[in-house]
Amino acid sequence: MPEQSVDSQLSRRRFLSLTSAAAATLGIAPLAGNATGSFAENSPSSDDYYAKLGVEKIINAAGTYTYLTAACMPPQVQRAVAQAALHPVRLKDLQIASGEYLAKKLRCEAAVVTSGASAALTLATAACVASANGVSPQEIPENVGKMKNEVVVQKAHRYEYDHAMLLCGVRITEVVTLEDYKRALGPNVVMTNFFNSAEGGPDGAQIDRETWLSVAHEHGVPCHNDAAADMPPIENLWKYTGMGFDLVCFSGGKGIRGPQNAGLLLGKKHLIDLAVANNNPNSDAVGRGMKVAKEQLVGMVAAVDWLLEQSDEKNQAEYMRQTEIIVNAVKDVPTMRTRVFMPPIANHVPHLLLTYDPSVVGLTPHQVQGQLRAQKPSIELNPATGSNSRGFPSDENTIVIATWMLQPGEAEIVGRSLKAALTKNRS
Numbered sequence: 428m429p430e431q432s433v434d435s436q437l438s439r440r441r442f443l444s445l446t447s448a449a450a451a452t453l454g455i456a457p458l459a460g461n462a463t464g465s466f467a468e469n470s471p472s473s474d475d476y477y478a479k480l481g482v483e484k485i486i487n488a489a490g491t492y493t494y495l496t497a498a499c500m501p502p503q504v505q506r507a508v509a510q511a512a513l514h515p516v517r518l519k520d521l522q523i524a525s526g527e528y529l530a531k532k533l534r535c536e537a538a539v540v541t542s543g544a545s546a547a548l549t550l551a552t553a554a555c556v557a558s559a560n561g562v563s564p565q566e567i568p569e570n571v572g573k574m575k576n577e578v579v580v581q582k583a584h585r586y587e588y589d590h591a592m593l594l595c596g597v598r599i600t601e602v603v604t605l606e607d608y609k610r611a612l613g614p615n616v617v618m619t620n621f622f623n624s625a626e627g628g629p630d631g632a633q634i635d636r637e638t639w640l641s642v643a644h645e646h647g648v649p650c651h652n653d654a655a656a657d658m659p660p661i662e663n664l665w666k667y668t669g670m671g672f673d674l675v676c677f678s679g680g681k682g683i684r685g686p687q688n689a690g691l692l693l694g695k696k697h698l699i700d701l702a703v704a705n706n707n708p709n710s711d712a713v714g715r716g717m718k719v720a721k722e723q724l725v726g727m728v729a730a731v732d733w734l735l736e737q738s739d740e741k742n743q744a745e746y747m748r749q750t751e752i753i754v755n756a757v758k759d760v761p762t763m764r765t766r767v768f769m770p771p772i773a774n775h776v777p778h779l780l781l782t783y784d785p786s787v788v789g790l791t792p793h794q795v796q797g798q799l800r801a802q803k804p805s806i807e808l809n810p811a812t813g814s815n816s817r818g819f820p821s822d823e824n825t826i827v828i829a830t831w832m833l834q835p836g837e838a839e840i841v842g843r844s845l846k847a848a849l850t851k852n853r854s
C-alpha cells in the first residue's frame with residue numbers, strides 16, 4: 428500500500444512542521460523530547476521580567492509595606508511555588524487540604540488560605556452574615572440591607588480595611604465606652620471586628636481584647652481579630668484563636684514571608700466552612716474575585732512550614748546585627764542620635780531612628796529619602812521618615828529604617844548611602 432505510506436509520511440511531515448511553527452509562535456520549547464514532561468527552562472536573562480519591563484528593583488529598608496511588594500519568599504517557599512506550577516489539581520481539593528494542614532500546624536479548629544488579610548476580613552464578614560441569617564452566598568451583598576447586618580467596632584479601631592467588611596453590605600456601628608459597647612450588641616449584630624494592634628493605643632481605644640471578647644460572647648456575637656501584621660512573635664499565630672477569637676486573620680506576605688497575595692483566616696470550624704462557601708471557585712459569591720492560585724496556596728502552606736522552623740530570637744538578633752551596621756556607618760555624622768524602637772505589637776522588629784539637626788547637616792530627612800530613592804540601587808526608607816505618623820516616635824528630624832526586609836549585603840549599602848548623603852553637603 429504505497430499510497431498510504433506516502434500519505435502518512437506527508438501528514439507526519441506536516442504535523443512536525445506545524446508543531447515547530449506553533450512552538451516558535453508561542454515562544455516555547457517543544458514539549459516532545461523533554462523527559463520530565465515539564466516546560467523547558469528559559470535562559471535566566473529572558474526570565475528577568477523586571478529588566479524586560481524596565482521596572483526598577485529596590486532595596487527595602489522600609490518594612491513589609493504592600494506598596495513595596497512586602498516580603499520576599501525564602502528559597503524553600505520559592506521552590507514549593509515552582510513545583511506547584513508544574514501540574515493542575517482540583518482547586519477545591521487544594522483549598523480544603525491546605526486549610527486542614529494549616530489548622531493542625533496553627534492549633535485552631537479550621538483555616539482557609541485567602542488572597543490576603545483584607546480578603547480574609549471580607550470572607551469573615553460573609554461567614555458571620557451567613558451564620559446570623561442562614562443565607563446562601565448569592566444573597567451577599569445584594570440582600571444584606573434587609574437582614575441582620577451590623578458589625579460593631581471601637582471608634583479607635585476604624586481603619587482603611589473597613590472597606591473589606593462593607594463589601595458584604597454590612598453597616599458598621601461605632602462604640603467608645605464599655606457601656607456603648609454593651610448597648611450596641613443588639614439583635615441585628617452579626618459580628619465585631621477588633622484591630623489587634625490598636626489595643627490600648629494613644630488614640631483612645633478603651634476596651635481591651637479580653638473584655639471585648641467576653642462581652643461579645645455573652646451576647647452570642649462572634650469576634651474577628653485583625654492581626655494582619657502582628658507576627659512576630661510566631662506564637663501570635665495561635666495566641667488569638669487560643670484566647671477565644673472566633674476568627675483571626677493574618678497577612679501571608681508580610682512577616683510570614685509567603686506570597687503577597689495570600690493570607691490566613693483561622694478560627695471556628697462552622698465559620699470557616701461558611702467563609703469557604705462564600706469563597707471562589709464558587710462564582711456567585713463575594714469571594715469570587717479573591718482567588719488564590721495553586722502556586723500561592725502551596726506557597727502559603729510552605730511559608731508557614733518555613734516559619735515554624737524559625738526562631739524569633741535568632742531572627743531578631745539578625746535584624747539587630749543589620750541595624751548595627753547602619754548605626755556604625757552614620758554615628759559620626761554631626762548631631763546624630765541613634766535609637767532603636769521596637770513597636771510593641773504590629774511589625775514587632777527593631778526600627779532604627781536616626782535623629783539629627785538638618786541645619787547642621789544640610790539636608791532634611793525627606794531630602795535624604797528622596798536622594799536614596801533616586802540613586803542606584805534605589806533604596807526605600809520607612810515611610811515614617813520625616814514625620815511623627817504611623818505610631819513611630821519619629822519627627823521631622825528623624826530618618827526611620829527597618830532592616831528585616833533587607834537581603835544579605837544590603838545593610839552595608841544602606842549605611843554607605845546614608846553616610847554619603849549626610850556628609851556631602853557639609854563644607
Ligand SMILES: *Cc1c(COP(=O)(O)O)cnc(C)c1O
Pocket residue numbers: 493542543544545546588653654655656677678679680687689690
Ligand atoms: C496589611 C494589613 C491588612 C491587609 O493585608 P493583605 O494581606 O495585604 O490583604 C489588613 N489589616 C491590617 C491591620 C494590615 O496591616
